[in-house]
Amino acid sequence: MSRTKPEGYNELLYAARMRKGWTTQVRAAAEVTKIGRKLFDDPTWEATVRSWTRWESSNPGLPNGQALEALSAAFDATYEELGFRAPFELRPAGAGLASGVIIPPVNRRNVLAAGTAAALGVLPWLSPAAGARSADPLRVGQDEIENLREALNNLDAQDQRFGGDLLWRGAQYTLHYVDDLLDRAHFTDEIRSELRAISGSLTTSIGWYLYDAGRPDTASDLWSRGLNNALLYQDNPLAVRTLSVMARQAVDLGKPRDAVSYATVARNYVGPWAPARVHSLLAIREAQGYAAMGDTANANDAILRAWQAFEQDTTDHDPQWAQFLNEAELVCLEGMCRSDLGEHKKAVGLLSRSATLQDTAHDRNRGMCLVRLSGAALSAGDLDQSLDAAEESVRMIGSGMTSRRNKMVLLNIASGLHDYHNNSRARQTIERITQSAA
Numbered sequence: 026m027s028r029t030k031p032e033g034y035n036e037l038l039y040a041a042r043m044r045k046g047w048t049t050q051v052r053a054a055a056e057v058t059k060i061g062r063k064l065f066d067d068p069t070w071e072a073t074v075r076s077w078t079r080w081e082s083s084n085p086g087l088p089n090g091q092a093l094e095a096l097s098a099a100f101d102a103t104y105e106e107l108g109f110r111a112p113f114e115l116r117p118a119g120a121g122l123a124s125g126v127i128i129p130p131v132n133r134r135n136v137l138a139a140g141t142a143a144a145l146g147v148l149p150w151l152s153p154a155a156g157a158r159s160a161d162p163l164r165v166g167q168d169e170i171e172n173l174r175e176a177l178n179n180l181d182a183q184d185q186r187f188g189g190d191l192l193w194r195g196a197q198y199t200l201h202y203v204d205d206l207l208d209r210a211h212f213t214d215e216i217r218s219e220l221r222a223i224s225g226s227l228t229t230s231i232g233w234y235l236y237d238a239g240r241p242d243t244a245s246d247l248w249s250r251g252l253n254n255a256l257l258y259q260d261n262p263l264a265v266r267t268l269s270v271m272a273r274q275a276v277d278l279g280k281p282r283d284a285v286s287y288a289t290v291a292r293n294y295v296g297p298w299a300p301a302r303v304h305s306l307l308a309i310r311e312a313q314g315y316a317a318m319g320d321t322a323n324a325n326d327a328i329l330r331a332w333q334a335f336e337q338d339t340t341d342h343d344p345q346w347a348q349f350l351n352e353a354e355l356v357c358l359e360g361m362c363r364s365d366l367g368e369h370k371k372a373v374g375l376l377s378r379s380a381t382l383q384d385t386a387h388d389r390n391r392g393m394c395l396v397r398l399s400g401a402a403l404s405a406g407d408l409d410q411s412l413d414a415a416e417e418s419v420r421m422i423g424s425g426m427t428s429r430r431n432k433m434v435l436l437n438i439a440s441g442l443h444d445y446h447n448n449s450r451a452r453q454t455i456e457r458i459t460q461s462a463a
Contacts, residue, residue, distance in 0.1 A: 035081045037108030041100045042081075050077040061095035070095075075460065085109055086423055091190075163210035170219045173203065177227055178345060180234075185349055188389045188428030189234030196234060200227045218258075225254045225263045226346075229270065236274050237389070239429035244274060261294040265303060266346045268294075272310040276317050277430070284314030301337035302347045308334060309350075309358045316362035324366060328359055349390065353382035357394040364397060369405035376401055380414070389428050392421045396434040403441050411438070412454050419454075422461045432462035 047053040057072040072092060079085060080096075087109050088096065096107055180196055203224045206212075212220070232247035248267050255263035268291035275284035288311035295303065312327035335355055339348075360375030376398035383391035399414035415438050422432065439458040445451035 034083055035085045035108040037106065038081050038085070041102065041107055045100070050074055050081065053077055057095050057099045060099050061091065064095060064098055065091060072096075079460070080109075087425060093191075163206060165206055165210045165212040165216055165220065167216070170216060170223070173223050177223065177230065181230060181345065182386070184230075184234055184237065184389065186386055186388045187425055188392075188431065189237035190239075190427035190429050193231050193234035193238055193240075196227065196231045200224065200231060203227065221254070221258055222260060222263070225251055225258070225260055226266075228254065229263065229267045229346075232267075233270050236270070237428050237430045239433060241274060241278060245271075261296060262298060262344055264294040265291045265299065265307070266344070269306055269310050272314060276313045279317075281314040281317035284317065285311055288314060298342075300340045300343050300347075301334045302339060302343045302350055305331045305334035305355065306347050306350050309355060309362075312362050313358065313365075316365040319366065321366055324362055328362060331355065331359075349387065351382075351387070353379045353384075353394075354387065354390055356382065357390065357397070360394070360401070361397050364401045364404070369401050372401040373398065373405055373407065373410065376414075377410075380417075388421060389426065389431070392418055392426050392428060392431045393434070395421070396431055396438060399438045400434070400441070403438065408445060408448065408451065411442075412450055415439075415442075415454050415458060419457050419461050435462045 042048075042050075042053045045053070045056070047056055051074055054072045054074045054077045058070070061070045061072060062068055070091065072095060076088070076092065080088060085108060087093070087104065093104055093109075097103065100107060176199065180192055184192055203220060207217070207220050207224065228247050228251040232244040232251065235241075235247065236244035248271050252264060252267045252271075254260070255267060268287045272284040272287035272291075275281065275287060288307050291307050291310075295307070308327050308331035312324050312331060315324035315327055332355070335350070335352075356375050357379035360372045360379060363369075363375060364372035376394055379394045380391060380398060383394065395414045395418040399411045399418065402408075402411035402414060415435065418431070418435055422435075435458055439455045439462075442451045442455050
């Protein structure tokens with residue numbers, strides 16, 4: 026599309042482009058690419074002409090997190106003002122990011138609080154003026170603590186369903202706000218302990234969102250901070266949680282020995298507070314490390330311990346951060362271990378089962394299960410099942426999945442499918458993956 030407007034198109038983005046004098050999509054893509062590279066400090070980042078064609082189509086979908094941020098910076102507008110629509114409600118029971126609020130990089134200081142308040146509507150004291158210092162003393166009581174905890178639970182629920190790429194920016198502001206309260210607000214010693222615990226929990230959560238968004242170095246920095254705080258204030262549950270996510274990332278970074286170390290060190294901080302589900306989580310993290318090392322015996326032992334603990338069922342004392350480990354997720358994680366051990370047919374069976382068990386509240390995990398199923402099926406020589414799983418994962422991305430981690434694994438699947446370039450369906454799947462996950 027250049028100066029001629031076809032039937033059925035994104036009128037708002039087209040109009041915004043023309044107001045800039047960018048009369049062709051090629052020019053617009055090049056200009057937004059310049060802005061994105063400067064914004065993300067990434068010389069390889071690119072807004073492609075193919076993406077732009079989709080964005081100006083009659084069914085543009087919702088661009089990924091970085092593309093949204095670059096477009097917002099280029100036009101100083103929200104995504105609804107550019108003709109995009111979120112295909113889902115980003116927070117339950119109320120207005121949220123689906124109302125068109127994003128956090129644009131321009132004038133960030135002035136809009137961060139407003140964007141966060143919209144996404145975390147349960148925090149009534151977050152407002153555009155919240156970042157400015159006031160002469161009036163801030164007082165924090167139990168009501169504010171409960172609101173903050175509800176906000177953290179909402180963020181983690183959104184991550185479980187959609188991934189962390191649209192969450193970490195607003196969540197970082199909330200962390201700054203909590204830390205500012207610790208510095209200058211008035212509260213009791215009990216409230217101080219609560220705020221410290223919230224700060225630590227949010228630090229680890231943001232690290233996870235960043236890991237899911239494909240930013241492992243920044244995630245590691247936050248987890249180091251979270252672990253230091255946990256040890257300083259003797260918050261053993263936070264130490265265990267942080268070490269468990271560090272173990273998960275270590276496998277992805279090709280450091281399986283570190284993964285095993287993190288999982289085993291975490292046991293030092295497990296006490297009477299820890300229910301069986303926490304023991305199950307640590308055992309499967311340990312198993313993932315051993316599987317990535319090719320150590321079948323120790324992986325099998327850890328998988329067995331994970332299932333034995335899991336079968337003791339849930340309790341009223343399970344921490345919120347361990348509740349994601351349902352049957353579908355544990356089946357998926359065992360399937361990933363089997364795949365890493367080269368047991369591809371067994372992995373296909375487990376991952377297929379997990380994909381059917383997982384509920385919509387855990388769609389991000391189902392998406393990871395599907396891409397790993399696609400890879401395991403490809404290794405097992407079942408091209409049709411590999412393509413089925415890959416295409417279902419692509420459909421999930423089109424429905425709002427923002428996990429960059431899942432997309433990176435999916436792009437690796439596309440690379441493997443190039444061996445089947447003579448197969449027309451394989452070529453079509455490669456193209457769909459490239460369009461949606463790149």
